[in-house]
Amino acid sequence: MLSIKEALTSTIGRKYLMGASGLLLVGFLASHLAGNILLYLPEGTAFNLYAKGLVDLGPLLMIAEVGLLGLFALHILVALKLHFAGGKQRGRQYNVAQKTKGGKSKYNLSSTNMIWTGLGLGMFLVAHVAWFRFEVFVQGDYTTMIDGVAARDLHRLVVDTFKNPVIVVFYSTIMVFLGFHLRHGFWSAFQSLGLMAPKYSKAIELAGVAIAIAFAAGFLGIPSFIYFMK
Numbered sequence: 001m002l003s004i005k006e007a008l009t010s011t012i013g014r015k016y017l018m019g020a021s022g023l024l025l026v027g028f029l030a031s032h033l034a035g036n037i038l039l040y041l042p043e044g045t046a047f048n049l050y051a052k053g054l055v056d057l058g059p060l061l062m063i064a065e066v067g068l069l070g071l072f073a074l075h076i077l078v079a080l081k082l083h084f085a086g087g088k089q090r091g092r093q094y095n096v097a098q099k100t101k102g103g104k105s106k107y108n109l110s111s112t113n114m115i116w117t118g119l120g121l122g123m124f125l126v127a128h129v130a131w132f133r134f135e136v137f138v139q140g141d142y143t144t145m146i147d148g149v150a151a152r153d154l155h156r157l158v159v160d161t162f163k164n165p166v167i168v169v170f171y172s173t174i175m176v177f178l179g180f181h182l183r184h185g186f187w188s189a190f191q192s193l194g195l196m197a198p199k200y201s202k203a204i205e206l207a208g209v210a211i212a213i214a215f216a217a218g219f220l221g222i223p224s225f226i227y228f229m230k
Contacts, residue, residue, distance in 0.1 A: 011085065014078045019192030021075040022185050026211065028068060033218045040225060044155025045146075051154040052146055076122050083115045110184035117181040124174045132157065162226040171223045179216030186211055 038047040130136040144153035186208035
């Protein structure tokens with residue numbers, strides 16, 4: 001078993017951290033998308049109840065948010081370490097390794113742009129949290145009453161935000177980045193964790209494609225639905 005020092009400093013340790021943190025983030029994306037599906041409902045009550053339920057968790061929500069922030073930071077920092085550790089030689093060795101471990105090469109558009117799609121997603125995450133969580137630069141009062149108690153009208157904020165075509169295009173582009181990132185990242189996580197048995201390789205690769213399409217389409221559909229239908 002790797003020590004904490006080895007996990008943070010060795011290449012194999014960093015790959016384990018990348019794989020584990022990546023799969024945990026996929027789990028978060030699944031729960032986040034499940035909540036956002038409520039935005040497809042005609043009224044905003046269900047979505048606002050969902051948002052209020054999270055706020056009502058109190059300190060538990062703060063702990064979860066800090067933990068999630070740490071997970072994202074770990075994933076990004078380890079990815080940067082791995083990317084810049086070997087330079088061009090890393091890319092050539094990676095291509096060869098992919099061929100020898102899984103038959104045909106997994107070196108494709110998704111894999112060669114992981115660092116860039118990842119950085120794009122990281123910058124988007126900062127803007128997303130600042131706008132929807134803390135309402136930085138948001139104009140207006142987005143409050144409503146739920147069971148006689150004042151609460152955030154997050155549904156109205158989301159709808160107003162996605163009535164801006166520039167934001168819809170930007171958000172949709174980032175969700176395409178997400179799809180490309182997951183396309184390779186899901187498969188790569190299993191390989192990094194040593195779970196890529198040859199007989200399961202094709203199934204895991206197909207699962208990665210399915211997950212990438214499902215998440216990208218699920219998130220991408222929300223701004224388009226709101227812009228054209230609400």
